Amino acid sequence: MFLENINGPDDVKKISIENLQTLADETRAAVINRISNIGGHKGPNLGVVELTVALHYVFNSPTDKFVWDVSHQSYPHKILTGRKEAYLDAEHFNDVTGYTNPNESDHDQFKIGHTSTSVSLALGLAKGRDVNNGTENVVAIIGDGSLSGGEALEALDYAGEYDKNLIIVVNDNDQSIAENHGGIYKTLKKLRDTKGEAPNNFFKGFGLDYIYIDEGHNIPALVEVFKKVKDIDHPIVVHVHTIKGKGLSYAEENRESWHAGGPFNIEDGSPKNKPTKPADTTVHDSLVELLETDDKAVIFNAATPASLGFIGEERQGYAKRGRFVDVGIAEENAMAMASGAAKNGATAVFGTMAPFLQRTYDQLSHDLCLNNNPATILVLNPGVYGMNSDTHIALSDIQFFAHVPNLLYLAPTSKEEYVQMFKYATSQKAHPVAIRVPRKFTTDGIADNTDYSLTNKAKVINKGSDIAIVAVGCLVPVALETAKAYKEKTGKEITVISPRFLTGLDTDLLDSLKEDHKLVITIEDCYLDGGYGQRIASFYGDSDMKVKNLGLTKEFHSDFKPDELLKENGISATGLLALMD
Incomplete structure (x- = not known):
């Protein structure tokens, strides 16, 4: 056993180069131990074990600085930098996050969970080094x-004229989350096929020095090249061919499904936690119905097709017909393409995870909404019930979308409302529409026949007096639970309202509440500051109506349980009842 004696990179350097593969095997086993028990990013980490061992053998972290793009592949790095117990001992699994984190170790330069950022961040570190x-x-x-992302290409462009030490290690496993898309990957394939000798080398086209390693799991070969480029006086790309999922045959064969996921049985890869009920297919079904009934429909996605339910042959079939377009990790491009497609007569839909849409603010505001083109944007898994890592939270989607002119931002409370909102969004031609798609749908089995062309009309779900709760989207059940408890306590009904439109106020309804209500409480599963509730408070500012806004504190919440975080911020039946005394 070598790993038991590894408490940092200095210990890696003490091992003979002949024994480094054994260390790599033990490191890979540690990765498998953790991900098989609690899940996480699988294929990316398994594919960089030898690469990581070689980096720490040659370089001197944290003096030499490593920046791991997206940090999906940082588990081996964490194991070799003093955090191995989090991968070996179940009692310590939760000691570390799934991403690089300077709060854990000086060997981590940044908190990183979004892609295409590493070269820009590294260039910034290099400039800081230079001035010091x-x-x-x-x-x-x-x-x-990650190379399809605009920030990565912008950084490579600047790196081409930078003239001091910068080493860009390109871990090429011929796979993004799903398959790669874009012309850049034809070039990468030619470079792999020719062992780096193809004349069409876009890295050199940027003005960068270049070296290729075909055997990305051959530690002596990696060490030799890293020793050669260490202390180099100009930028260089080290292009390394690796295998995603290396070490688990089923992960190597099914690279998309093994990018990330939950606990599994090592023997055959079967999930340890069998789902208790089928996955919800509402979003996927609505998109398929659109594609089958509207020959002008085009669905855009940015490297996360499974989030829309499109996998395997179905996805490939629509892609071949030009109806499903995966642009790779390039959300800005997808947003602008959706705007252009809508402008030129297509029924354009762009859907991806809410945390990734924040990259598109300029394209949303300028390319889409300024031009008022009728594309539909599906904002998947927003708010507190979305992802819970501080690198992936989407707790400001209301602030992000609701304040952009020309855009309608809709928040369904049920499956039926989502279906009707989607039909409206993809059939109207007046403006762009975004839909706040919850992680899980409630359903009442009653079709929604609302005419959403009558904008900013809220829905009164429960009619009462004295007190009204305005609950955004997925928090309507909390409001209804509170109303039930209040009636049991006092015998009185309170009003529960779903705004549905987050880009405007139902001023007629709000005015009517002045007649027989004294208190309006707003609840939303995003940041309180700048949220929907404060719009209502502003509306009532010159009246006698008392308004209480509840939402989340403005901080990078991480590794939270949604209901507990809501409760901490007063959003529970118990907390709301306390405001009514």
Whole structure:
């Protein structure tokens, strides 16, 4: 056993190069131990074990600085930098996050969970080194899938004229989350096929020095090249061919499904936690119905097709017909393409995860909404019930979308409302529409026949007096639970309202509440500051109506349980009842 004696990179350097593969095997086993028990990013980490061992064998972290793009592949790095117990001992599994984190170790330079950022961040570290007359190496490790992102290409462009030490390690496993898309990947394939000798080398086209390693799991070969480029006086790309999922045959064969996921049985890859009920297919079904009934429909996605339910042959079939377009990790491009397609007569839909849409603010505001083109944007898994890592939270989607002119931002409370909102959004031609798609749908089995062309009309779900709760989307059940408890306590009904439109107020309804209500409580599963509730408070500002706004505190919440976080911020039946005393 070598790993038991590894408490940092200095211990890696003490091992003979002949024994480094054994260390890599033990490191891979540690990764498998953790991900098989609690899940996480699987294929990316399994594919960089040897690469990581070689980096720490040659370079001197944290003096030499590593920047792991998206940090989906940082588990081996964490194991070799003093955090191995989080991968070996179940009692310590929760000691570390799934991403690089400077709060855990000086070997981590940044909190990173979004892609295509490493070269820009590394260039910034390099400039900081330069002004301080430093001599350390700065190394960016970026996957091939991340190269489609605009920030990565902008950084490579600047790196081409930078003239000091910068090492860009391109971990090329011929895979993004799903398959890669874009012309850049034809070039990468030619480079792999020719062992880096193809004349069409876009890295060199940026003005960068270049070296290729075909055997990305051959530690002596990796060490030899890293020793050669260490302390280099100009930028260089080290292009390394690796295998995503290396070490687990089923992960190597099914790279998309093994990008990330929950606990599994090592023997055959079967899930340990069998789902208790089928996955919800509402979004997927609505998109398929659109594609089958509207020959002008085009669905855009940015490297997360499974989030829309499109996998395997079905996805490929629509892609071949030009009806499903995966642009790779390039959300800005997808947003602008959706605007252009809508402008030119297509029924354009762009859907992806809410945390990734924040990259598209300029394209949303300028390319789409300024031009008032009728594309539909599906904002998947927003708010407190979305992802819970501070690198992936989407707790400001209301602030992000609701304040952009020309855009309608809709918040369904049920499956039936979503279906009707989607039909409205994809049939109207007046303006762009975004839909706040919850992680899980409630359903009442009653079709929604609302005419959403009558904008900013809220829905009164329960009619009462004295007190009204305005609940955004998925928090309507909390409001109804509170109303039930209040009636049991006092015998009185309170009003429960779903705004549905987050880009405007139902001023007629709000005015009517003045007649027989004294208190309006707003609840939303996003940040309180700048949210929907404060619009209502502003509306009532010159009246006698008392308004209480509840939402989440403005901070990077991480690793939280949604209901507990809501309760901490007063959003529960118990908390709301306390406001009514």
